[in-house]
Amino acid sequence: MTSNLLVYLIALPLFGSALLLLAGRKSDKWGHILATLLSAASFGVGLYEFSQMLSRANDQRAVSQKLFSWISVGSFQVDAGLVLDQLSICFVLLITGVGTLIHIYSIAYMSHDRDRRRFFAYLNLFIAAMLLLVLGDSYLNLYVGWEGVGLASYLLIGFWNQKPTYATAAKKAFVANRVGDLGLSLAIMISFATLGTVSFAGVKAHAGQASTGALTAIGIMLLVAATGKSAQFPLQAWLGDAMAGPTPVSALIHAATMVTAGVYLIVRSNFIFDAAPTAQLLVAIIGAITLLFGAVIGMAKDDIKKALAASTMSQIGYMVLGAGLGPVGYAFAIMHLLTHGFFKAGMFLGAGSVMHGMDDEVNMRRYGGLRKFMPITFATFGLGYLAIIGVPPFAGFYSKDKIIEVAFNMGGVKGVTLGTAALLGAAITAFYMTRVVVMTFAGNKRWDEKAHPHESPALMWIPMVLLALGSVASGFLFTHGNSLVNWLSPVVAPNPEHQSEMLKPAVVSIMALVVVLIGVAIAMMKYLRAEVPVEAPENVSVFTKIARRDLLQDDFNEAVFMRPGLKLTEALVVTDNAVIDGAVRGVARLTKGTGSVLRYTQTGFVRSYAMWILLGAIGLIAAIWVVTL
Amino acid sequence: MNSANYLYVAALLFTIGSIGVVVRRNAIVVFMCIELMLNAANLAFVTFARINGNLDGQVMAFFTMVVAACEVVVGLAIIVTIYRSRRSASVDDASLLKR
């Protein structure tokens, strides 16, 4: 089935971005309004498509639109086409919906910034690129969107590029993403080489004929790409520094949408991972490692945005773990992705609201007892907090517990290991999220007299309220009657196997609740009962020190990649100067030297010249003499 | 006797002439040595004419003689001119192209 409206999903925000960038300062007065309206229009088109989709039968829900024939080189044929099926409509609604709410939030948040118009242009650019990413019908079209969101992320992280650290953070994000992009390029190349096609439909059709080795290679390359974009281990070092961008950016890109592109890629390539069990297991392991990694870092961060960033890293680890658990796990990964989009974006907006009220202070040690001054922020943030730690009946309870359950039910050693890791992660998540909430909103005030915390304007708290509603209700909505699982089943699990139930769902839920309560209790004791020191204490255990240094991720990258790279560059520069330039200069010196030696033959005397001629003639005769020998 | 003996004589005369060009300093003596070289070549031509049995070698020698005469005329005129302006007939004095 074709639809002519799909291109408008992308074209509307793209047009907005281009117009705002080209119009320049002239559009400062109305640029942000136009951008928000275009984003809302895109959401409208998405809603319309969704309603149309609902009215159709299960197997006819996908619509496609071919824009033009893009690449036609020999046997490599790629069309610029868009496809909207049950998986991508989830993302489309999430991107445009949450995106529009964040556009509205940014009108107020960035109202004092003279570059607000440029900010909205970049936001629209991001929306367009992300939509292209999820709507593309081939890996190559996805790649265009992939690069586009990388570009938008770079532009937005380094938005306040007057500060060198922010610009460096943007570069760091871009470079780490680039490493992942290499993985995607290689996956496309291998796919073309072994399967002859790069479109999703084509690969799905031919996946059965390729060797397991080729499919495993493609799967691993796709995993590399996903780790880059979604800040998973080992390419996770950029996410913390990406908090240099304005808070709406962190909410939209680094919580709800861009960092979930990796999960989208894995779920979209389910036919590859299902045929390559090794790659799938690797996906699950990476997810498990990252969820613990991010959780440990989150425990030691005093910067509210960095703590939330670590939390994002950990939650995406859950999604990747879910995606690595096979056909039964894909739907739950997507479910957690959607619910996470609500509560994490809501918490980031809440953090932005707190920062706005506290004059851009980010250190939680200088907060304390803010719930009296920012009630709406406290309420929405609190609802998001309850969702993330998995308290029923909020969203996270349904999605996270399902992942833990599927992990355990995999059976065997890996099932127990992964399940335990997920459970432990849940405990730590409860601990550090409670720490964030308590340090910020509860306890005694630790801020000095200059700050005057106040509630944010309406344009800021209305989106927060809407997202909090999502945090509350979305979990129940997605699970009621297996709605999301059935919705996605034509795309991800054509024939779901019935999983052996090692643990009943109720058992898993009780275990999860228990560990969550333990985590909450420990955090309460440490941060609510005891006084929170305003300055971070120095005599802490070595684990805390390592966690404060982001589990030495930057040190590792520097030692293993950066310094050898620098040494290599220096060696190359020295070689270039000494060897290559030296060779060129040496040729010049040689010529000059030869010339100054040969100069001495110019004596000016005719007779010596005559002698040279004679010697030359003798040489010739000698040559003839030798030849006639 | 062997006609080649004339060729040896011609070779020796040629060598002497070429060394003379290099060794002597007086311009006119250098010129005379050049003439000696030309004459040696003429001798060789005439000898070969005799060896081959046709007169082509003699015709060549004839032309060589004519050209040598022209060359002597012009060369000596040049030497006289140089002598008039520089008052010296030594080839070593014309060394302005020294480095």
Next chain:
Amino acid sequence: MINLALVVGKTAAPEATMFWILAPLAIIAALGMLLAKKAVHSAILMAWVMITLAIFYIAQGALFLGIVQVVVYTGAVMMLFLFILMLVGVDSADSLKETITGLRPIAILAFVGFGGLIVSLIGRATLGHDAVGLDAANANGNVPALAELLFSKYVWAFEVVSALLITAALGAMVLAHNHRVTAKPTQRDLSILRFRTGSLASAAGLPNPGVYALHNAVDVPALLPDGSAAPTSISAMLEARGDVIDSSPFQLGQAEEVEGEDK
């Protein structure tokens, strides 16, 4: 000698004798030309080599060429050389000291090397047939045979060479032309110059030899009005050689005694 030319190859002995006497002499003369200190000696020795070569030509059947060698080379070209030598300076002698360092040893080496190379090359060369001799070619005489070749096969070269000769003559005239940069001094200018410089006694011009004397030989000095011998009327060379004859007996006062002889 004509006999010699016609019977070449048949009777080797006379030619061989002539060769073995004249060839070493020619080579010695050439070496002498190379090593002579005075330029005039070199010129004379050069003439000797030319004559020898002319004899060789005639011995080999190139009769016309031999005569031309004598007339043109020895006669015209060597005389030209001697004229220029006179012009440039007969007594200009090359000093034996070599100014360019290292030239003499290299020259000796080159002499040996060059000579050895060419001689050995000639020695190893073979022509494929024995000497044919010019009997058949000179059947009608050397000059007609040469003329036949010159005007049929080589007529083009002949014409070009004659053009070359004309050009050479013109060239020599152009080169020797003395381009005056100042005006030629007229007789009036020369006379003014004579009175300005030099003593008054020589302003009116020096007397020729024999003036005021009854003898006009070159070696008899002229008499000045006061009866003494004019020192500048005799060539310095004669004076240096001591060939001056006392001119006092030829004074006009004593002229009556010899009047009858000369008048």
